[in-house]
Amino acid sequence: MPWLQLPDHPAIEMQPDETLLQALHRAGIIWREACLNGVCGVCACQLKSGSVHYATRKPHGLTSQEQQQGQILPCIALPASEQLLLGKPSYPVQHRDLNGL
Ligand code: FES
Numbered sequence: 001m002p003w004l005q006l007p008d009h010p011a012i013e014m015q016p017d018e019t020l021l022q023a024l025h026r027a028g029i030i031w032r033e034a035c036l037n038g039v040c041g042v043c044a045c046q047l048k049s050g051s052v053h054y055a056t057r058k059p060h061g062l063t064s065q066e067q068q069q070g071q072i073l074p075c076i077a078l079p080a081s082e083q084l085l086l087g088k089p090s091y092p093v094q095h096r097d098l099n100g101l
Helices: 020-026 064-068
Strands: 003-005 045-049 083-086
Touching: 003 020
Parallel strands: 003 083
Antiparallel strands: 045 083
16 A cells, blocks of 8 residues: 655555545645645645656646646645655644544
8 A cells, every 4th residue: 555654744554546635634634725626736735755646637736847846736646656755835734633533
């Protein structure tokens, strides 16, 4: 199973068919998002290592230059390698209290 790592957070084991954003949500991480469809670019972040794919979807929320610089859209990105390392977002990452669910 692929693993997703965010700086200063425990690694998250992913399902091969779940998006990075779904894995972040499951771990209780609150990530900036809006369209959830790869269009707005709000969820964009840097992929420091590993690779992703978008299946039949297209990352319209990123320019080709942003993609070449390693930016990805977690809302539609699926794991394409066993280890994925995301860059730290430019905003403070918050967590939901999963114990209260
Ligand atoms: S939430 Fe809009 S592109 Fe990801």
